[in-house]
Amino acid sequence: MSDFALSSAALPDSLDAFWMPFTANRQFKADPRLFVAAKGMHYTTHDGRQVLDGTAGLWCVNAGHGREQIAAAVHQQMMTLDFGPTFQMGHPGPFIVAERLTEILPGDLNRVFFANSGSEAVDSALKIALAYHRVRGEGTRTRLIGRERSYHGVGFGGISVGGIPAVRKFFGSLLTGVDHLPHTLDLANSAFSQGQPERGANLADYLEQIVALHDASNIAAVIVEPVAGSTGVLVPPVGYLQKLRAICDKYGILLIFDEVITGFGRLGTGFAADYFGVIPDMITVAKGITNGTIPMGAVFVRQGIYDAFMQGPENAIELFHGYTYSGHPVACAAALATLDIYQQEGLFERAASLAGSWQDALHSLRGLPSVIDIRNLGLVAGIELEPIPGQPGVRAFDCFRRCYEQGLLIRVTGDIIVLSPPLIIEKQHIDQIVDRLTQVLKQIS
Numbered sequence: 001m002s003d004f005a006l007s008s009a010a011l012p013d014s015l016d017a018f019w020m021p022f023t024a025n026r027q028f029k030a031d032p033r034l035f036v037a038a039k040g041m042h043y044t045t046h047d048g049r050q051v052l053d054g055t056a057g058l059w060c061v062n063a064g065h066g067r068e069q070i071a072a073a074v075h076q077q078m079m080t081l082d083f084g085p086t087f088q089m090g091h092p093g094p095f096i097v098a099e100r101l102t103e104i105l106p107g108d109l110n111r112v113f114f115a116n117s118g119s120e121a122v123d124s125a126l127k128i129a130l131a132y133h134r135v136r137g138e139g140t141r142t143r144l145i146g147r148e149r150s151y152h153g154v155g156f157g158g159i160s161v162g163g164i165p166a167v168r169k170f171f172g173s174l175l176t177g178v179d180h181l182p183h184t185l186d187l188a189n190s191a192f193s194q195g196q197p198e199r200g201a202n203l204a205d206y207l208e209q210i211v212a213l214h215d216a217s218n219i220a221a222v223i224v225e226p227v228a229g230s231t232g233v234l235v236p237p238v239g240y241l242q243k244l245r246a247i248c249d250k251y252g253i254l255l256i257f258d259e260v261i262t263g264f265g266r267l268g269t270g271f272a273a274d275y276f277g278v279i280p281d282m283i284t285v286a287k288g289i290t291n292g293t294i295p296m297g298a299v300f301v302r303q304g305i306y307d308a309f310m311q312g313p314e315n316a317i318e319l320f321h322g323y324t325y326s327g328h329p330v331a332c333a334a335a336l337a338t339l340d341i342y343q344q345e346g347l348f349e350r351a352a353s354l355a356g357s358w359q360d361a362l363h364s365l366r367g368l369p370s371v372i373d374i375r376n377l378g379l380v381a382g383i384e385l386e387p388i389p390g391q392p393g394v395r396a397f398d399c400f401r402r403c404y405e406q407g408l409l410i411r412v413t414g415d416i417i418v419l420s421p422p423l424i425i426e427k428q429h430i431d432q433i434v435d436r437l438t439q440v441l442k443q444i445s
């Protein structure tokens with residue numbers, strides 16, 4: 001057993017040295033919450049309690065925890081080929097995984113560039129977009145369009161096109177030449193929509209204004225999360241993504257879907273592109289590609305984009321971009337075993353079959369104190385709470401802490417509760433989530 005596993009019965013000697021990401025470090029270290037083990041739908045805490053995982057870790061453990069098939073594949077890979085370079089050399093893993101992915105990718109997206117995280121996947125996609133236009137002789141297309149309230153990771157590209165103020169404001173001028181579409185949340189007209197809101201497709205027309213301002217000849221790409229997750233679950237209005245696609249087509253602008261959370265079954269289809277019937281030019285993924293076990297990200301690219309680079313002398317490197325760990329053999333082994341599980345257990349279909357009862361169960365929380373909106377799609381939900389005046393985020397964090405103490409892991413962002421359970425969830429777990437939330441929402445108000 002590893003040292004980490006052996007230490008599972010107690011807290012580490014000191015919590016000082018680890019600077020925790022996206023965490024209130026002092027608050028956490030004064031009252032820590034540590035997981036030491038996980039199996040199926042549950043985590044085990046350092047004080048020996050079971051906590052129901054309502055968030056698939058961080059939107060990544062789609063096939064549930066402790067999958068032996070993945071562990072065995074990773075172990076075997078490490079003992080066979082622990083590392084192999086993919087710069088001017090190769091090993092079988094990424095070729096096999098990429099080929100396998102093409103079987104489930106939508107449309108003519110059939111080329112795969114590997115990274116190690118969602119952030120890297122996003123920055124890779126943005127760079128591919130810029131370079132694509134340049135290799136085609138349209139090098140003036142450099143502007144990138146994101147959207148308010150979007151989250152695209154923490155690289156400089158991702159935070160530049162991203163739209164969450166706290167993620168951007170500490171880090172200077174960011175990339176130049178970036179515009180943002182308006183976000184699609186409309187509490188006044190669309191609160192408590194079940195699934196996609198009916199109103200709001202016209203918000204995509206704002207792209208026309210950006211084109212009018214800058215001219216299409218200067219615009220490289222639009223990037224959106226099909227369903228915005230980290231900002232608190234913003235479901236696109238009916239027809240919105242179709243409109244974005246049409247406007248991008250009209251002006252030769254690339255459309256990138258950031259599917260780091262919607263990819264691999266979250267909406268009950270392989271990808272959100274399948275769910276909405278809108279095929280983007282690129283898709284970024286991470287998280288669920290390895291069931292969260294080993295870091296891996298990827299960009300899926302339409303063949304035409306890849307082909308545009310395959311010009312010029314054959315001895316020339318076509319894209320000066322990549323990571324030491326692009327297509328890491330161990331990550332590839334994890335990805336392959338994960339894809340097997342998704343297929344063997346029909347987990348995407350399972351998510352689709354549970355989406356209705358998930359929706360009904362979550363919307364039963366309507367009417368509880370402080371709840372001002374409930375949003376859902378597939379196996380995702382957001383529950384927005386009325387903030388305590390002058391104390392944004394405090395009510396939801398209180399809810400988060402109480403849920404944890406009472407055996408349920410949720411995520412909160414501002415005053416929004418976000419749920420995204422593993423796709424292996426059973427009806428009884430959905431009931432437990434709703435019961436626990438009902439209790440806690442009554443306690444905090």
Ligand SMILES: Cc1ncc(COP(=O)(O)O)c(C=O)c1O
Pocket residue numbers: 116117118119120122151152153154225229230258259260261286287
């Ligand atoms: C839509 C989206 N893009 C990018 C990222 C960044 O992924 P990572 O944290 O793996 O860099 C996330 C993470 O939550 C995400 O939700």
